[in-house]
Amino acid sequence: MRNYPLSISEVEIIENTKEYVLIPWTSQSRMKPEVILDAEGPWLIDGKGCRILDFSSQLVYSLLGHKHPRVISAITAELNKAFDISPRFANDARSELAKELASITPRNLKKTLFTLGGSEANENALKIARLYTGKHKVITRFRSYHGATYGAMSLGGDNRRWPFEPGDVPGVVRVFDPYCYRCSFNKAPENCSLECVSHIEEIILYEGPDNFAAFFIEPIVGSSCCLVPPKGYMEGIRKLCDRYRILLIVDEIMTGFGRTGEWFAIDHWKDVRPDMLTFAKGVSAGYIPLGGVIVSEEIADFFSDEILWCGLTLSGHPLSCTAALATIEVLKEENLVERSKKLGYQLKTELEKLQEKHQCVGEIRGTGLFHALELVTNKETREPFIPWNSKDTGMTSSYIKDLLWKRGLSTFFRWNLLFAAPPLNIPTKDLMQGISIIDETLTDLDQIIRK
Numbered sequence: 131m132r133n134y135p136l137s138i139s140e141v142e143i144i145e146n147t148k149e150y151v152l153i154p155w156t157s158q159s160r161m162k163p164e165v166i167l168d169a170e171g172p173w174l175i176d177g178k179g180c181r182i183l184d185f186s187s188q189l190v191y192s193l194l195g196h197k198h199p200r201v202i203s204a205i206t207a208e209l210n211k212a213f214d215i216s217p218r219f220a221n222d223a224r225s226e227l228a229k230e231l232a233s234i235t236p237r238n239l240k241k242t243l244f245t246l247g248g249s250e251a252n253e254n255a256l257k258i259a260r261l262y263t264g265k266h267k268v269i270t271r272f273r274s275y276h277g278a279t280y281g282a283m284s285l286g287g288d289n290r291r292w293p294f295e296p297g298d299v300p301g302v303v304r305v306f307d308p309y310c311y312r313c314s315f316n317k318a319p320e321n322c323s324l325e326c327v328s329h330i331e332e333i334i335l336y337e338g339p340d341n342f343a344a345f346f347i348e349p350i351v352g353s354s355c356c357l358v359p360p361k362g363y364m365e366g367i368r369k370l371c372d373r374y375r376i377l378l379i380v381d382e383i384m385t386g387f388g389r390t391g392e393w394f395a396i397d398h399w400k401d402v403r404p405d406m407l408t409f410a411k412g413v414s415a416g417y418i419p420l421g422g423v424i425v426s427e428e429i430a431d432f433f434s435d436e437i438l439w440c441g442l443t444l445s446g447h448p449l450s451c452t453a454a455l456a457t458i459e460v461l462k463e464e465n466l467v468e469r470s471k472k473l474g475y476q477l478k479t480e481l482e483k484l485q486e487k488h489q490c491v492g493e494i495r496g497t498g499l500f501h502a503l504e505l506v507t508n509k510e511t512r513e514p515f516i517p518w519n520s521k522d523t524g525m526t527s528s529y530i531k532d533l534l535w536k537r538g539l540s541t542f543f544r545w546n547l548l549f550a551a552p553p554l555n556i557p558t559k560d561l562m563q564g565i566s567i568i569d570e571t572l573t574d575l576d577q578i579i580r581k
Contacts, residue, residue, distance in 0.1 A: 186552070192555060205418065214447065221446070230455065247412060250277050266301045269344070271348075279449060311359070311512070347380055380404040389500050481501055504547055541564075550564070
């Protein structure tokens with residue numbers, strides 16, 4: 131019988147991983163796995179006992195850092211009940227969490243279908259939209275990522291869908307994004323007329339307004355560019371959806387639960403109410419996997435008599451729901467949503483200093499504790515440091531990640547985007563240490579540009 135926790139050397143862990151584990155989103159020969167043996171707060175402990183600052187909350191989900199005692203205590207208490215129950219039965223943790231979600235999401239939303247994660251949340255939102263409207267087409271954006279299952283991947287706009295085409299789910303119509311730094315319509319803020327909204331209406335008319343079930347949108351784009359839309363954009367999208375009877379579905383999987391300085395990113399636009407909201411990641415701070423889609427009362431009422439053709443074996447697991455309840459409780463009692471807003475101002479100020487200082491920083495984007503630095507080789511031409519959707523030839527993301535790691539920082543990095551999304555309860559001194567490490571690394575990149 132094995133003894134727990136396991137006692138395995140760093141070498142054995144690496145060997146076992148290379149021999150028996152399929153690592154996602156990479157060719158296996160390129161993968162050089164870093165060993166993490168422990169973690170606490172915003173810090174990871176690697177196989178050599180070195181402390182690494184977790185500056186992207188893993189994949190932007192570890193809102194409370196690692197080993198928060200309140201969440202661990204709640205999970206342990208629930209686990210000691212030795213209680214598991216399928217989705218068709220009523221349960222205290224599941225029902226209480228659903229009630230809690232209805233109280234913190236936009237006030238027109240009411241009932242939740244729980245899932246195992248974000249991909250399944252968007253997959254089921256797509257099903258619900260088509261069941262409810264009887265229509266099949268959906269609008270999404272090119273700078274988007276909505277998950278890794280077939281339906282969710284079909285919704286996404288980035289290159290992770292390419293290997294599965296043409297077998298993806300049909301009916302997805304993609305539009306351009308509100309990417310002000312690289313405007314698709316060659317506009318600048320001073321002469322912008324929200325062409326990024328008006329062109330969507332033109333596409334709707336070309337594709338047939340009566341064919342559209344929903345518009346899937348990340349209110350603040352996550353891993354595909356950290357885009358904050360300009361003033362009037364979200365209101366314009368809501369008006370389009372109302373005009374053509376299209377459901378507005380907001381993907382809050384990366385931005386939910388205080389990450390952007392509001393409970394949800396859509397809360398930055400008080401008059402814009404979604405018809406559905408999908409969530410995962412931060413709902414349980416990553417302690418136990420959980421996701422879901424919460425729908426409006428009107429949509430919920432439709433399924434009073436119509437069959438909801440959706441379901442997953444372990445959705446709404448009591449252990450996951452308990453972790454989520456504890457997470458939300460901590461967010462409230464430690465005032466972490468407001469802290470994310472206030473500390474986010476400091477983060478943005480410090481990153482803007484780096485933009486001014488370093489030749490390789492083209493733009494800083496974000497809000498709350500969710501920001502990204504867009505790296506360029508030339509500030510005038512805005513040439514990306516690593517071209518978007520490239521195969522990482524020449525200068526690679528891995529090289530930049532290694533520079534950061536060797537200095538003691540781990541963060542999310544995609545092509546020419548370096549993310550800063552630490553836990554919401556990160557101590558200020560640790561935040562400043564992370565910024566200092568990024569500063570040193572950008573100096574190295576500036577030198578590469580000069581050569």
